Amino acid sequence: MAIDLSSAAQAYQRLGVKPVINATGSVTKYGGTRTRPEVMEVMAGAARIMVNVDELNRKAGEEIARITGAEAGFVCSGAAGGLVLQAAACIAGKDPVKMRRLPDTTGMKREIIIQNMHRFPYEQAYRAGGAKLVEIGDSRYSHPWELEGAIGENTAAVAFLCAPLTNRRAIPLPQVCEIAHSRGVPVIVDAASMLPPRENLKRYLADGADMVAFSGGKGIRGPQGTGILCGRADLIEAAAAHANPAQFLGRPMKVAKEEIVGLITALNMFVEEDEDAEMRAYAAMAQQVVDALSEVPGLDVTLMHDKHDYLIPHALLRFSEDWRGPSKNEITKAMEEGELPIYLHQLGQPEELAVDPLNLTQEETTIVIQRLREELTR
Ligand SMILES: *Cc1c(COP(=O)(O)O)cnc(C)c1O
Numbered sequence: 001m002a003i004d005l006s007s008a009a010q011a012y013q014r015l016g017v018k019p020v021i022n023a024t025g026s027v028t029k030y031g032g033t034r035t036r037p038e039v040m041e042v043m044a045g046a047a048r049i050m051v052n053v054d055e056l057n058r059k060a061g062e063e064i065a066r067i068t069g070a071e072a073g074f075v076c077s078g079a080a081g082g083l084v085l086q087a088a089a090c091i092a093g094k095d096p097v098k099m100r101r102l103p104d105t106t107g108m109k110r111e112i113i114i115q116n117m118h119r120f121p122y123e124q125a126y127r128a129g130g131a132k133l134v135e136i137g138d139s140r141y142s143h144p145w146e147l148e149g150a151i152g153e154n155t156a157a158v159a160f161l162c163a164p165l166t167n168r169r170a171i172p173l174p175q176v177c178e179i180a181h182s183r184g185v186p187v188i189v190d191a192a193s194m195l196p197p198r199e200n201l202k203r204y205l206a207d208g209a210d211m212v213a214f215s216g217g218k219g220i221r222g223p224q225g226t227g228i229l230c231g232r233a234d235l236i237e238a239a240a241a242h243a244n245p246a247q248f249l250g251r252p253m254k255v256a257k258e259e260i261v262g263l264i265t266a267l268n269m270f271v272e273e274d275e276d277a278e279m280r281a282y283a284a285m286a287q288q289v290v291d292a293l294s295e296v297p298g299l300d301v302t303l304m305h306d307k308h309d310y311l312i313p314h315a316l317l318r319f320s321e322d323w324r325g326p327s328k329n330e331i332t333k334a335m336e337e338g339e340l341p342i343y344l345h346q347l348g349q350p351e352e353l354a355v356d357p358l359n360l361t362q363e364e365t366t367i368v369i370q371r372l373r374e375e376l377t378r
Pocket of ligand 1: 028077078079080081122162163190191192193214215216217218226227
């Protein structure tokens with residue numbers, strides 16, 4: 001579909017909002033990702049056709065189950081909305097009396113165990129679903145016996161975070177699942193930003209997870225407000241019971257009919273793509289940055305691509321001890337405050353910056369390189 005970019009730009013312009021260059025990946029604050037044009041086309045049509053949303057949810061769930069290999073699936077409002085539903089499903093199940101009582105959890109098991117190394121701002125979504133978080137371990141260690149000791153009669157679930165640049169000394173997912181399952185406790189996973197690689201669609205379930213949340217608006221490039229829940233049939237059924245269109249805890253996190261079909265369209269396109277070709281294209285863009293900056297004295301520039309922290313190829317800039325130029329903060333500020341604001345990836349070590357090509361066009365990559373050169377050699 002030919003999208004009229006000039007009228008789109010005007011809509012932002014009328015509000016006085018200026019476009020930015022997002023070299024930091026699928027970060028919602030800087031636009032998330034570019035929704036696939038084919039998805040927008042399907043959504044434009046689907047918005048005009050009335051359907052029964054319960055039926056649509058059920059059929060979309062079956063499609064998610066087919067693609068992820070899970071028993072069941074559900075389209076939720078972003079991965080964050082999925083976390084609220086995970087908590088609600090584990091705490092209240094699909095007992096209408098308990099469902100109606102939420103967020104008051106009187107008389108319900110409500111503790112969700114989380115390793116210290118997995119604590120993150122999104123955990124508030126679990127609390128929004130009624131959970132009380134119980135922490136185990138510290139920032140350097142957590143031991144299987146700590147998990148065993150924390151599980152008790154008020155345990156509703158164990159939460160597990162899968163995210164880039166997360167401390168990998170936490171108890172691994174398969175072991176967490178083994179311990180939790182031996183006590184009849186489900187394991188709920190947040191893997192919002194772990195796609196691609198596509199193999200992760202099935203990986204956490206294979207490791208034993210009972211419910212997994214993915215973002216629909218990140219690597220899949222579906223509607224920005226959507227997410228995916230997949231996992232055990234009884235838990236997914238409970239999560240769906242709390243959600244739109246039913247009038248329970250999940251109702252304020254509505255997903256529209258056209259977003260549901262849009263997400264399924266995007267997911268199908270995502271799994272059919274050639275991942276090697278996609279990665280080669282990102283690597284070629286990141287390599288342009290590496291080549292352009294490799295001569296800057298005191299700066300080490302490398303192409304990073306691995307299964308943990310840099311899921312798509314990045315250009316990593318590391319300021320060495322010999323760096324004599326402006327500080328990382330000065331460079332970041334100058335890039336963000338330029339005429340055309342540029343946001344770089346900041347999540348690595350304090351002396352590192354990175355360029356994530358996920359959202360960059362060739363034209364934007366050239367601008368990023370030119371602006372980086374200016375600020376690095378100032
Ligand atoms: C992005 C992200 C979320 C939120 O995902 P949305 O689809 O934007 O709601 C939750 N958890 C983690 C770890 C994330 O990276």
